[in-house]
Amino acid sequence: MTGPAARAAAGACLLPRTAVHHSEGVDSRESDYARPAGDVKALMIFLSFPDAVPDLTPQEVVADHFPATSRFFAAASYGQFRLHVHPVTRWLRMPHPSTDYLINRDWDAADRTDYLRDALRVADPVVDFHGYDVVYLVADPDAPGVDSDATKVVNLAAPVTVDGNPLRRLVTVFERHPPDRNVLAHETGHVYDLPDLYYRPPAGSNADWDTHVGDWDLMGSQFGLAPEPFAWHKWKLGWLAPGQVGCVARTGVTYHDLTPDETPGGPKLVVVRTGPDQALAVEARTRTGNDATTCAEGVLVYRVRSDRESGDGPVDVMDGHPATSACPGTSVYPPLADAPLGVGESWAAPDGSTQVTVTGRAQDGTWTVRITQRLPRTAGARG
Structure with a gap:
């Protein structure tokens, strides 16, 4: 199936989409990814833990990311992508202490699965997931086991259906307060099939993360001086x-x-x-x-x-x-x-x-x- 990109120029310049993760090919689009177009509803769920009492209200955490994230995409898309966040108004308590989940950047798949399963279990009775294209699972940033470096999009091998809504990817947010600039816009970019453009050096290396694109495009660095998407x-x-x-x-x-x-x-x-x-x-x-x-x-x-x-x-x-x-x-x-x-x-x-x-x-x-x-x-x- 050809996507919107495939109609934008002569076929001679359409790079083929390959099997690599988040391929930059533009001759077709991956059907599992939703289109960032029109009015898109995003659900934001707040997760607390038995080993910590949140210092922040959900409203304060929402303000860390919105309306800034919506404004970023509205400008970048020339008004074609309008992201509307619908936050849950209270903290939902996870069944285990934050330290039990062993949250970190290179999260073990089994531990991450336990976290996602528990998050959906505590949310499902009180949250209606129907009709949401994007789901943000936001952890209490001050809980002792929360690692801000672990914020990422989790791509599920098979979608999980909640309230009739098949969820193929979830944005797990562990950001400190205040958060990194444009961090949620970066992660939302992954939801729509954009790749990481930074370089991750081997463990123990002093190499720079930003040698590929520097400040250009937030998929390279959320701190960049020129975060507009390429x-x-x-x-x-x-x-x-x-x-x-x-x-x-x-x-x-x-x-x-x-x-x-x-x-x-x-x-x-x-x-x-x-x-x-x-x-x-x-x-x-x-x-x-x-x-x-x-x-x-x-x-x-x-x-x-x-x-x-x-x-x-x-x-x-x-x-x-x-x-x-x-x-x-x-x-x-x-x-x-x-x-x-x-x-x-x-x-x-x-x-x-x-x-x-x-x-x-x-x-x-x-x-x-x-x-x-x-x-x-x-x-x-x-x-």
């Missing part, structure tokens, strides 16, 4: 209309206009096909909307791979200024904070196959880019 993700989610995506699939020189990713209307994305499962994406980013705190403005170039799973580098931002960094006090990864290209600047692929040059910026904010596509040097060499 235009590629908006294409994948169906938020871009057919005329807003351009395709370069042959050699030659082409010119393209780009309006900022953060603002409604106009062309948003140019895709340069570079391989069976790879493409370059080109978009404009400016200091407005969800990106009001961005470190730099300009034209952003990034590589997308549909054969890389969530957390394994499906997206890499190309550094337009590799000799410099920026915003060391606020950026999650300063080397990429100044990645966008300004007027008159270019980025070229190492093999010489693609060059992206920013040729102008109009008074209305539209950026113009020239894309030169050649045969790679290795392909054109003769011995």
Whole structure:
């Protein structure tokens, strides 16, 4: 079944969806994932434990995440995705102390299953699950066994049906108060099939988590200065209309206009096909909307791979200024904070196959880019 993304550009630029988790392929969509479109109802349930008395009211916890999360998606989707939260108004007590569940980032599957089973059991008698597309299970952040690093979306091998509603994934929230910025928007992105874009170093390594995309797109870092979703993700989610995506699939020189990713209307994305499962994406980013705190403005170039799973580098931002960094006090990864290209600047692929040059910026904010596509040097060499 082809999804909304499949209708947005010529077939030559549609990366195939592969079997990897949260594939960045856009030629079809996974039917198990709901569409982030229209008015969507989210249920928020609050869980306490026998070994702690909550210091916060449910209303205070809701305010940690809403209306900020709804506003984020309303802006990112240009008003097409409207998320409405319906919170339970009291804490529901779990049957065991928080420490019994051994909550942590790399949660044992059996312990996590026990937690989910107990959570649904205590909620089912008092909560009507019918009609909700998203379910947030929010733990008392001050309970001794709660680890804020364990917040994640749990994908169930088989859906659990509660009140006639088949639940395929649940958002388990263990955030401290106040929470990380945009954390719930990040997790909600997973509910709609967006991958993690950060790199998780091996245990004991001092490597940086944010080398792939830096501040760009909240699926990389919820602390990022430019959390607006990549235009590629908006294409994948169906938020871009057919005329807003351009395709370069042959050699030659082409010119393209780009309006900022953060603002409604106009062309948003140019895709340069570079391989069976790879493409370059080109978009404009400016200091407005969800990106009001961005470190730099300009034209952003990034590589997308549909054969890389969530957390394994499906997206890499190309550094337009590799000799410099920026915003060391606020950026999650300063080397990429100044990645966008300004007027008159270019980025070229190492093999010489693609060059992206920013040729102008109009008074209305539209950026113009020239894309030169050649045969790679290795392909054109003769011995």
